[in-house]
Amino acid sequence: MDTRSEARPAGARRLPRSLSVADELRAAVIAGEFGPGERLQEVRLSKRLGVSRTPVRLALQALAADGLLEHAPRRGYSVRRFDATEILNAFEIRAALEGLAARFAAERGLEEAARARLEAILAEGDALLSRGELPEGSRPAYIRMNAAFHEALHGASGSRMLGEMLRLSQNLPLSSHHHVVAFEYRRVRRRHDDHHRILEAVLRRDARRAENLMCDHVASIKAGLTGVAGP
Amino acid sequence: MDTRSEARPAGARRLPRSLSVADELRAAVIAGEFGPGERLQEVRLSKRLGVSRTPVRLALQALAADGLLEHAPRRGYSVRRFDATEILNAFEIRAALEGLAARFAAERGLEEAARARLEAILAEGDALLSRGELPEGSRPAYIRMNAAFHEALHGASGSRMLGEMLRLSQNLPLSSHHHVVAFEYRRVRRRHDDHHRILEAVLRRDARRAENLMCDHVASIKAGLTGVAGP
DNA sequence: GCCGGCGATATTGCATACAATCCTCCCCTC
DNA sequence: GAGGGGAGGATTGTATGCAATATCGCCGGC
Numbered sequence: 224m225d226t227r228s229e230a231r232p233a234g235a236r237r238l239p240r241s242l243s244v245a246d247e248l249r250a251a252v253i254a255g256e257f258g259p260g261e262r263l264q265e266v267r268l269s270k271r272l273g274v275s276r277t278p279v280r281l282a283l284q285a286l287a288a289d290g291l292l293e294h295a296p297r298r299g300y301s302v303r304r305f306d307a308t309e310i311l312n313a314f315e316i317r318a319a320l321e322g323l324a325a326r327f328a329a330e331r332g333l334e335e336a337a338r339a340r341l342e343a344i345l346a347e348g349d350a351l352l353s354r355g356e357l358p359e360g361s362r363p364a365y366i367r368m369n370a371a372f373h374e375a376l377h378g379a380s381g382s383r384m385l386g387e388m389l390r391l392s393q394n395l396p397l398s399s400h401h402h403v404v405a406f407e408y409r410r411v412r413r414r415h416d417d418h419h420r421i422l423e424a425v426l427r428r429d430a431r432r433a434e435n436l437m438c439d440h441v442a443s444i445k446a447g448l449t450g451v452a453g454p
Numbered sequence: 455m456d457t458r459s460e461a462r463p464a465g466a467r468r469l470p471r472s473l474s475v476a477d478e479l480r481a482a483v484i485a486g487e488f489g490p491g492e493r494l495q496e497v498r499l500s501k502r503l504g505v506s507r508t509p510v511r512l513a514l515q516a517l518a519a520d521g522l523l524e525h526a527p528r529r530g531y532s533v534r535r536f537d538a539t540e541i542l543n544a545f546e547i548r549a550a551l552e553g554l555a556a557r558f559a560a561e562r563g564l565e566e567a568a569r570a571r572l573e574a575i576l577a578e579g580d581a582l583l584s585r586g587e588l589p590e591g592s593r594p595a596y597i598r599m600n601a602a603f604h605e606a607l608h609g610a611s612g613s614r615m616l617g618e619m620l621r622l623s624q625n626l627p628l629s630s631h632h633h634v635v636a637f638e639y640r641r642v643r644r645r646h647d648d649h650h651r652i653l654e655a656v657l658r659r660d661a662r663r664a665e666n667l668m669c670d671h672v673a674s675i676k677a678g679l680t681g682v683a684g685p
Numbered sequence: 686g687c688c689g690g691c692g693a694t695a696t697t698g699c700a701t702a703c704a705a706t707c708c709t710c711c712c713c714t715c
Numbered sequence: 716g717a718g719g720g721g722a723g724g725a726t727t728g729t730a731t732g733c734a735a736t737a738t739c740g741c742c743g744g745c
Contacts, residue, residue, distance in 0.1 A: 240699075264725095266725090266727095275699060278699070281512070297728080298707075312612075312616065384521060384623065385543065388622065391615070495697090505730090507697095509728080687745090688743105689742105689743090693739090694740100695736100699735095705726100706725105708725075709725090710724100711720105711721090713720080714718090714719080715718085715719100
């Protein structure tokens with residue numbers, strides 16, 4: 224019998240609370256629960272989250288480092304405002320970084336585990352799209368699959384710095400732009416086919432092609448955005 | 455006379471100590487004062503810096519967010535190890551980001567103040583190099599001028615996210631690579647001429663050319679590095 | 686002689702108290 | 716009535732105490 228079972232009754236938390244607080248706050252900010260420019264006060268958040276100011280303060284600083292919050296000395300933290308230009312720039316940045324990740328992955332070559340994972344992800348996407356449509360209910364699964372593909376490729380790039388920057392480039396509060404990617408079948412199908420081509424190029428060690436394909440891929444996502452200074 | 459001179463006797467600090475602590479620690483880590491993998495303990499640093507653990511803790515987290523430190527729960531912070539590959543990758547990343555910054559600046563166009571500042575910086579560089587050599591004593595001035603040029607262009611890009619990522623891409627502890635840029639007059643002259651061409655392209659609003667020139671510029675810096683897995 | 690459990694010590698994580706500063710609003714003066 | 720100054724409250728920055736946990740050396744058993 225585990226003698227420590229009484230010491231960890233239910234939650235069995237092994238991670239510092241400041242990390243979960245940071246995750247919770249990050250999700251809330253990205254979800255747009257705090258309007259642009261809204262101040263985040265330590266005491267209020269402490270009460271809301273049921274912890275003291277200390278972990279809240281750490282979490283706020285982490286979010287500021289992620290670019291989601293602004294910090295003014297003696298004035299605390301507030302939600303950063305993003306205008307349409309910054310959103311579009313972020314996609315340009317992401318395009319360049321994703322292209323770089325694909326290039327690095329192609330130059331390094333994929334380990335067997337990474338190759339298997341990427342192929343499994345693509346197979347899952349194939350299945351989701353095999354019926355010639357993407358029903359509303361399958362969107363969450365598709366979104367997860369899509370994110371998993373990109374994340375797996377980030378990992379395969381072998382550059383931690385690049386992965387971290389890619390994470391930053393996608394940390395944008397939805398409230399300030401309402402960007403929504405298009406989910407028409409044709410567009411989704413096209414994007415998934417892009418993924419197939421990209422993986423193929425990576426497997427062939429064709430770094431230049433992998434980079435260009437990925438760059439164009441993200442650029443096309445940007446072009447397909449709706450709600451950002453649209454006509 | 456400053457009426458507040460008595461209220462702020464000596465230090466005249468208006469910024470939180472945690473910020474200066476972070477700057478000090480960052481400089482120390484980048485300067486390589488803490489060998490790769492070395493643990494940074496809160497109490498030790500508190501005593502060394504003469505502050506309590508609280509600001510030290512904040513500073514450590516900030517440095518971890520910058521990618522300079524690693525953090526393991528219940529085990530604290532330690533200096534990240536960078537191998538030669540990560541260093542070289544960082545230059546590739548920086549090349550892509552600097553290229554993007556030049557492109558953004560060209561697309562937006564420079565405001566009068568930015569144009570004047572960049573031209574002043576280049577003029578300073580011209581003066582430093584006008585004698586056909588770069589004496590040892592002028593290197594610090596040249597290094598500052600060079601950094602100022604890039605920073606001014608980052609600002610002119612109009613993307614805060616990009617500027618932040620560029621900062622991250624240059625946050626590397628020297629101890630783990632000993633990268634040293636070449637200071638032979640011919641190379642320095644060439645790099646300075648690159649800057650002239652880049653500014654010219656930006657002023658002409660030739661975004662594509664500006665991006666390519668900048669990208670090649672940084673790539674040539676990478677190629678000129680000494681001490682990173684060199685032959 | 687080597688491995689595994691165990692306890693002392695050191696270190697981090699969190700909570701809270703205190704200090705410094707800023708913001709707000711009221712009152713006083715012109 | 717408008718503007719400036721000041722008092723009070725609110726909020727952040729810092730210090731410190733306590734609890735939980737990891738590290739490391741020691742001892743016993745095999």
